[in-house]
Amino acid sequence: MNSSRSIKIGCGSAYADDPLDAAAALADSGQVDYMGFDCLAERTMALAQIRKLQDPSAGQDQRIAQIVPLMKRLLERGGKVIGSFGAANPNAAAVDFATALCGLGIDGVRIGIIRGDDVLSQVLSTDYALPELRTSTSTIKERIVCANAYIGADAIVDCLREDAQIVLGGRLADPSLFVGPICHEMQWDLDDWDRVAEATLAGHLLECGEHGTGGNFEDPPYRSVPDPHNIGYPMAEIDESGIVVTKLAGTGGLIDRNTVRAQLYYEVHDPARYLTPDIAADFSEVTIEELEPNRVRVGNARGRERPTELKVLVGIDQGWKSVGEFSYGGPGCVERAQRAAEILRKRIDRLGDAVEEIRIDMQGVNSLHLGAFTAGYPAEVRLRLATRCATREAAATAAHEVETLYTHGPAGGGGAVTSIARAIGVTPAYVPRDQIDISYSVVTS
Amino acid sequence: MKLREIAFSRSGDKGSTSNICVFPYNDADYGRLVDKLTVEVVREKFAALVTGEIVRYEIPANYGLNFVLFDALDGGVSQTLRVDPHGKSFQSLILDIDV
Numbered sequence: 001m002n003s004s005r006s007i008k009i010g011c012g013s014a015y016a017d018d019p020l021d022a023a024a025a026l027a028d029s030g031q032v033d034y035m036g037f038d039c040l041a042e043r044t045m046a047l048a049q050i051r052k053l054q055d056p057s058a059g060q061d062q063r064i065a066q067i068v069p070l071m072k073r074l075l076e077r078g079g080k081v082i083g084s085f086g087a088a089n090p091n092a093a094a095v096d097f098a099t100a101l102c103g104l105g106i107d108g109v110r111i112g113i114i115r116g117d118d119v120l121s122q123v124l125s126t127d128y129a130l131p132e133l134r135t136s137t138s139t140i141k142e143r144i145v146c147a148n149a150y151i152g153a154d155a156i157v158d159c160l161r162e163d164a165q166i167v168l169g170g171r172l173a174d175p176s177l178f179v180g181p182i183c184h185e186m187q188w189d190l191d192d193w194d195r196v197a198e199a200t201l202a203g204h205l206l207e208c209g210e211h212g213t214g215g216n217f218e219d220p221p222y223r224s225v226p227d228p229h230n231i232g233y234p235m236a237e238i239d240e241s242g243i244v245v246t247k248l249a250g251t252g253g254l255i256d257r258n259t260v261r262a263q264l265y266y267e268v269h270d271p272a273r274y275l276t277p278d279i280a281a282d283f284s285e286v287t288i289e290e291l292e293p294n295r296v297r298v299g300n301a302r303g304r305e306r307p308t309e310l311k312v313l314v315g316i317d318q319g320w321k322s323v324g325e326f327s328y329g330g331p332g333c334v335e336r337a338q339r340a341a342e343i344l345r346k347r348i349d350r351l352g353d354a355v356e357e358i359r360i361d362m363q364g365v366n367s368l369h370l371g372a373f374t375a376g377y378p379a380e381v382r383l384r385l386a387t388r389c390a391t392r393e394a395a396a397t398a399a400h401e402v403e404t405l406y407t408h409g410p411a412g413g414g415g416a417v418t419s420i421a422r423a424i425g426v427t428p429a430y431v432p433r434d435q436i437d438i439s440y441s442v443v444t445s
Numbered sequence: 446m447k448l449r450e451i452a453f454s455r456s457g458d459k460g461s462t463s464n465i466c467v468f469p470y471n472d473a474d475y476g477r478l479v480d481k482l483t484v485e486v487v488r489e490k491f492a493a494l495v496t497g498e499i500v501r502y503e504i505p506a507n508y509g510l511n512f513v514l515f516d517a518l519d520g521g522v523s524q525t526l527r528v529d530p531h532g533k534s535f536q537s538l539i540l541d542i543d544v
Binding site for chain 1 (some may be wrong): 447449450453454456458459460461462463466468470481490491492493494502504506507509511512520521522523525526527528529533534537538540541
């Protein structure tokens with residue numbers, strides 16, 4: 001074993017609209033060899049599929065032209081970029097990368113493109129159970145708009161072996177974006193379960209960006225984080241002795257035992273069985289050691305064989321969603337908002353069956369926890385009407401009802417804001433791994 | 446005493462399932478959390494929000510509890526009409542429990 005093997009990898013993005021300044025700082029620092037970009041969330045993929053339906057050349061991450069110049073120096077140093085930039089359209093993402101590289105005068109970059117996560121046609125032609133909806137795909141077939149399998153690190157490693165400097169795909173599982181490069185550089189086999197679990201531990205702590213460096217954490221006066229406006233993104237240094245999670249000197253944020261613990265079990269169910277396409281990981285006895293400020297060593301993740309089925313996220317057309325908000329202030333604001341809510345309910349009733357679901361909240365009073373907190377009388381309240389409708393027209397009419405409160409509602413209401421959007425539900429199916437055909441190709445820009 | 450005075454938390458979402466992990470600031474308070482922060486207590490606090498089963502995992506090695514709340518997010522982030530579709534604010538509600 002060559003004990004000098006190591007990798008330094010940073011996180012560039014945690015979701016499709018993540019700002020890129022921290023990613024640029026990491027890439028330019030010279031302190032990372034790889035950058036991993038998670039560009040997707042459950043909802044993002046469905047929205048990307050809708051963009052692709054409207055325009056076959058769309059559906060990829062919309063930031064590629066911005067990202068490539070920020071990665072220029074990293075790429076010139078031989079650094080590599082891995083990401084789920086493909087979203088609904090990996091081929092289009094590859095074209096965007098090639099175009100942006102050409103624009104910078106860089107050519108000859110090897111781009112690995114991973115395909116096969118889009119399993120819509122298969123889900124439409126085969127009946128798969130949808131356990132959370134207690135139904136199956138054949139019964140709601142006409143409403144299914146997308147189906148993407150969470151895929152693992154295998155194809156990422158394949159692309160890296162063929163000297164890809166950029167590796168992109170669609171629904172690559174978030175930690176796998178990091179497991180691929182870590183296992184490639186460390187020469188860890190993808191069926192060496194304890195090591196894949198270690199790589200997944202690093203990936204899990206990196207893939208949510210600032211969640212790993214003190215974001216979503218402050219709660220004064222109990223917990224505070226320095227300079228959150230300038231928060232750094234996480235990076236990991238991995239060698240045979242283990243994993244160190246850290247961030248760039250001079251950035252804001254915090255990495256300590258508590259921020260690491262908070263993120264370690266984030267979106268994990270059974271801590272002894274965290275399932276990804278790569279592994280059934282046991283994080284229940286992970287060790288966390290503070291080495292110095294903002295440097296934490298983690299280890300002792302254990303692994304068992306990866307699941308035989310891949311999770312597929314199935315998107316279901318749920319019509320249209322409208323939201324309208326309106327404010328009341330001062331003494332009696334809650335009672336006036338309640339009166340306005342009664343008006344809205346009666347007005348929406350007139351729209352009949354086109355409105356499938358209605359919800360009215362009073363923000364500042366009960367919108368987040370439905371009255372589980374009891375507080376004093378608020379200085380102001382924001383009334384919020386949300387509906388789910390069969391048609392765009394009904395959603396637009398429902399949203400407009402909030403604006404009509406200006407003229408026929410109780411006294412002193414103001415500040416109407418409305419929006420409408422497609423409503424796409426997502427629900428998981430589980431498909432045997434051997435029924436999903438993942439492929440890749442590496443092209444030169 | 447409210448849980449917020451001795452512990453911190455983070456909530457996340459997968460579909461319509463929420464998970465909330467809770468850690469005491471002081472490791473010595475872990476036993477108290479195990480005793481006080483039962484599934485029944487959490488179910489009562491989240492009664493208006495969660496319709497499904499609640500499962501608690503103990504993580505003694507890191508002095509944490511992880512609650513998994515099924516059917517907690519009204520169908521999940523992409524379709525719910527709730528103000529906070531991810532249940533990000535659930536971490537604040539659990540800290541309001543009396544311990």
